[in-house]
Amino acid sequence: MRRIFLVLAAFGVAVAACGGDSDSGGFEATTATDVPADSTQSSTAPPETTSDPGSSAATSLEEVRDGVVRIVGTGTFADPADGSQVTVPGSGTGFIIDPSGIAVTNNHVVTGAALLEVYISGEDEPRNAQVLGVSECSDLAVIQIEGDGFSYLEWYEGTAAAGMEIFAVGFPLGDSEYTVLDGIVSKEQANGDTSWASVDSVIEHTADTLPGSSGGPIVTADGKVVGVNYAGNDAGQSFAIGIGVGQPIVDTLATGVDVDALGINGEAILDGSFSGIWVSSVESGSLADVAGVEPGDVLLSIEAIKLAADGTMADYCDIIRSHIPTDTLAIELYRPSVDQVLKGQINGRPLEVVSSFEAELDEVVAEGENEGAQYTEYVTITDDSELIQVSVPAEWGDVRGDSWSSGLVAGEELIGPAVSASPDLEAFNSGWDVPGVFIGASAMITTGIEETLDNYWFGDDCTYDDRYEYDDGFYTGLYDLYTNCGSAGSLFIQVIAEPADQTWIASVQIAAVSDADLAAADEIIASFRVDDLAG
Numbered sequence: 001m002r003r004i005f006l007v008l009a010a011f012g013v014a015v016a017a018c019g020g021d022s023d024s025g026g027f028e029a030t031t032a033t034d035v036p037a038d039s040t041q042s043s044t045a046p047p048e049t050t051s052d053p054g055s056s057a058a059t060s061l062e063e064v065r066d067g068v069v070r071i072v073g074t075g076t077f078a079d080p081a082d083g084s085q086v087t088v089p090g091s092g093t094g095f096i097i098d099p100s101g102i103a104v105t106n107n108h109v110v111t112g113a114a115l116l117e118v119y120i121s122g123e124d125e126p127r128n129a130q131v132l133g134v135s136e137c138s139d140l141a142v143i144q145i146e147g148d149g150f151s152y153l154e155w156y157e158g159t160a161a162a163g164m165e166i167f168a169v170g171f172p173l174g175d176s177e178y179t180v181l182d183g184i185v186s187k188e189q190a191n192g193d194t195s196w197a198s199v200d201s202v203i204e205h206t207a208d209t210l211p212g213s214s215g216g217p218i219v220t221a222d223g224k225v226v227g228v229n230y231a232g233n234d235a236g237q238s239f240a241i242g243i244g245v246g247q248p249i250v251d252t253l254a255t256g257v258d259v260d261a262l263g264i265n266g267e268a269i270l271d272g273s274f275s276g277i278w279v280s281s282v283e284s285g286s287l288a289d290v291a292g293v294e295p296g297d298v299l300l301s302i303e304a305i306k307l308a309a310d311g312t313m314a315d316y317c318d319i320i321r322s323h324i325p326t327d328t329l330a331i332e333l334y335r336p337s338v339d340q341v342l343k344g345q346i347n348g349r350p351l352e353v354v355s356s357f358e359a360e361l362d363e364v365v366a367e368g369e370n371e372g373a374q375y376t377e378y379v380t381i382t383d384d385s386e387l388i389q390v391s392v393p394a395e396w397g398d399v400r401g402d403s404w405s406s407g408l409v410a411g412e413e414l415i416g417p418a419v420s421a422s423p424d425l426e427a428f429n430s431g432w433d434v435p436g437v438f439i440g441a442s443a444m445i446t447t448g449i450e451e452t453l454d455n456y457w458f459g460d461d462c463t464y465d466d467r468y469e470y471d472d473g474f475y476t477g478l479y480d481l482y483t484n485c486g487s488a489g490s491l492f493i494q495v496i497a498e499p500a501d502q503t504w505i506a507s508v509q510i511a512a513v514s515d516a517d518l519a520a521a522d523e524i525i526a527s528f529r530v531d532d533l534a535g
Contacts, residue, residue, distance in 0.1 A: 055099035057154045058223035061167060065178055066121045066151035067096045068216060070171040071105055071129070071143075073113025077265075077280040078295030093170030093216030094118070094143065095225065096152040101145035102254055104246075105215030106230050107134045108196055110141050111265045112281045118145050119176070133253030137260035137317035139197035139230050140246055141215075142253035153217060155243050156224035160185050160203050166226055168207035168238070170216025183207030183238075185226075190239060193310075194231055195268040198317035202239045203227045209238045260320050262346065263288040266299070268308035268316070272378050272391075275308040276300045276334065277316055287325065291344060292351040298334045300341070300526075304474055341526065343471075354471060374516050378523055383419040388439055391527035393520050396421040396436065404440035404507075416442030416504070416533065428511060432461065432486025435517040436510075437524055443504040443533040449477045452505060453496040458482050462492055470495055472525045475506065488513055493521065504533040 058064045072091045092109030096102065103118070110116060110131055117126035127146040134141040160166075164185040172179055183206035192199030205218060209232045218227040218240045227240030249259050263286020266277040276298040282289045293299070299307055302319045309315065323329060328348040334341050344351035375393035382389045383401035404418035422428035422436025429436075445452060453467070462482035470477045477497030485492050495508035508528065510521045 055149050055151055057152055058219075060223050061180070061219065061221055063151070064153060064167075064169055064217070064219050064223045067153040068121065068169050068178065069094045069096065069103060069145070070119040070176060071109055071215065072117045072119070072126065072174075073110055074115045075112040075281075076114070077112060091171065091174040091212055092214045093212065093229070095215075095217040096145070096150045097154075097225075097250070098254075099150050099152055100148050101129075101150055102132070103129070103143050103145055104217075104228060104250055105141050105143065106228065107136060107139045107141045108230075108265075109215045110134070110143060111136075116143065118143070120145075120150070121178070132256050133258045134261060135249050135253065135259040136262070136264070136266065137198050137313060137320060138241065138245070138249050139194075139199065140228065140241065140249050140253060140259075142250055153219070153223060153225050155247055156220055156226045159244070160188060160226045160242060162186065162188050164226075165221060166205055166207060166218050167221070168205070168209055168213060168216060168218055168229055168240075170213045170229065172210035172212040174212045181207045181209070186237075192239070192241070192245075193312040193314045195308075195312055196266070197230070198313045199230075199241055200245050201242065202230070202245075203242045205238050205240060207238060208236075260317060262286065262320060264293060264299075266313065266316070268311055268313050269298070270308055270311040274378075275306065275311070277307050277313070279333075287346050291331065291346045291348075292342075293331075293333065294335065296335070296337055298336065299331060300334055301330075301332045302346075303330050341522075375520055378520075380527070381419060381421055383417040385417045387417040387531045387533065388419050388441060389527075389529050390419065390421075390437070390439060391523050392421045392437060393516075393523075395423055396520075398422050398425040400425055404442060415444045416440060417530075432490045432492070432511065433488045433513065434511070435490075435513045435520070437520075438509040439506060439524075439528055441504055441506045441530045441533060445505045449496045449498060449505070452507075453478050453480060453494065456480070456494050456496075456507075458485070458492055458494065461485055462490075470497055472497070474529070475499055477506075479508075485511070491518075495525075499530075504530070506530055 058067050070091060071094050076087045092105060094103045094105035097104055111134060116129040118129045119126050129143045129145045132142045132144050162185055166183055166185055168181045170179060185203055186206050187204035189201040190204040192202040209229055213229050216229045217225045218229055219225055225243065227242045228246050229240045231239040252259050263283040264279045265281045266279055269276060269278050279293060279295060279297045279299060281295045282293050301307055305315055305319060307316050326347060329346040331346060332343045341354040342351040343354050375395060377394040378391045379394050380389055380391050381399050400420045403414040404416045405414055418440035420438045422434055424434050425436065427434040462485035465481040465483050467478055467480050470479045475497040477495060479493055479495040482492040491512040493510045497506050498504065510524060512518050512521055
């Protein structure tokens with residue numbers, strides 16, 4: 001996992017600089033969530049939403065200004081490389097939807113802010129605000145501004161159509177000067193999956209947006225809200241959450257109930273075979289907090305589904321939307337601050353450290369010429385039948401993927417798929433001087449894990465250390481550890497593992513000659529998967 005430290009460190013800098021999205025911006029260094037768990041009551045009692053005779057809804061583009069606010073939040077985020085806390089200010093836009101001071105913005109504008117200050121049109125001093133509810137996945141938040149009798153905006157009654165004239169209003173780049181930019185709806189239904197949200201569909205429009213525009217309204221010429229601005233990209237495209245998707249969620253958030261939220265402020269990260277949801281902060285008392293998730297963690301999987309494999313929050317949000325808040329969900333995460341993989345459950349078993357070969361065996365691996373060096377690039381390989389896949393160092397370019405032959409099943413020669421990789425497979429198979437991996441899987445081996453492992457013995461060339469429990473979050477079993485193998489003094493790991501339904505057995509053999517090979521062993525264990533062999 002040492003390779004991931006550098007990836008996450010670089011990612012943390014990038015997020016701090018761009019505020020979570022390339023052109024829409026918001027709370028820079030997106031952070032801590034003031035978010036209770038999905039569909040649970042907030043501790044903040046929602047106000048009654050009754051109209052004030054002295055307030056009025058905007059009926060023109062000019063009047064929209066009175067209902068749009070600049071939001072400045074100050075909070076902290078965790079650097080995933082070392083867990084350090086950094087306090088940063090950031091700003092975005094919001095708009096009032098009720099004279100009592102209920103306002104809409106993006107989740108990434110307010111999440112993580114310990115202090116929220118809202119600037120009202122015509123007022124020099126800011127007002128404080130509280131978060132009523134958020135949706136991590138839909139990137140929406142509803143806040144309550146101090147006071148009442150505010151001017152407000154109403155929702156557009158109709159469907160946004162391509163070619164429709166619209167205006168993006170707000171405070172881009174944190175500028176206190178109110179800005180209006182014109183454009184048209186260019187696409188009625190665009191893909192809403194991003195690295196920080198997963199919205200069913202969004203509106204694409206041509207009005208220019210910049211960091212700080214996030215959370216602002218997209219309005220018609222008569223001041224009605226068509227959507228909530230939330231994203232932009234380097235290609236000049238801008239996106240807004242349409243009212244068909246957004247308004248029902250806003251109505252729920254305004255009652256103090258969160259939607260699609262575990263209580264984290266997350267961002268999808270993807271680097272080669274490594275992917276996950278970087279947790280910049282965790283809401284105290286939330287489902288994630290109770291489970292033991294900490295700021296700086298990277299969520300790797302939920303319910304054995306690898307997260308962010310496409311660089312977006314789509315899988316994370318689909319899983320949350322497929323469950324209710326009381327469901328038990330298995331989670332696996334990586335904690336960079338201590339270089340550990342942990343697994344546990346939401347609403348269940350607490351997080352526990354998963355065995356890391358690199359962390360536990362670093363002192364017993366042989367001292368070689370590559371000590372201290374690390375593999376910087378990994379590639380995914382498969383066997384010839386594409387039933388096994390695993391990530392290995394790019395330097396292990398000698399790959400073989402034909403079927404597994406073994407004497408473990410009497411009368412059978414080919415017993416299942418297999419794949420091997422090494423810088424030199426012939427040397428790996430015949431000695432101990434070269435690192436490498438072999439993975440074979442079979443549904444034909446009927447002996448138990450311990451008995452199968454007993455059939456392997458490498459004590460003639462190595463020093464037998466001991467037998468250990470094996471659990472990588474997907475498969476469980478046992479492994480034997482051998483040290484001082486051959487003249488190179490290499491380390492050798494023999495794993496026998498099986499899936500939860502016990503329909504097949506996998507044999508994993510890894511030879512490590514250096515520290516870099518131990519890091520590769522962790523990558524192999526974290527990434528190897530076998531398709532169902534039962535059929």
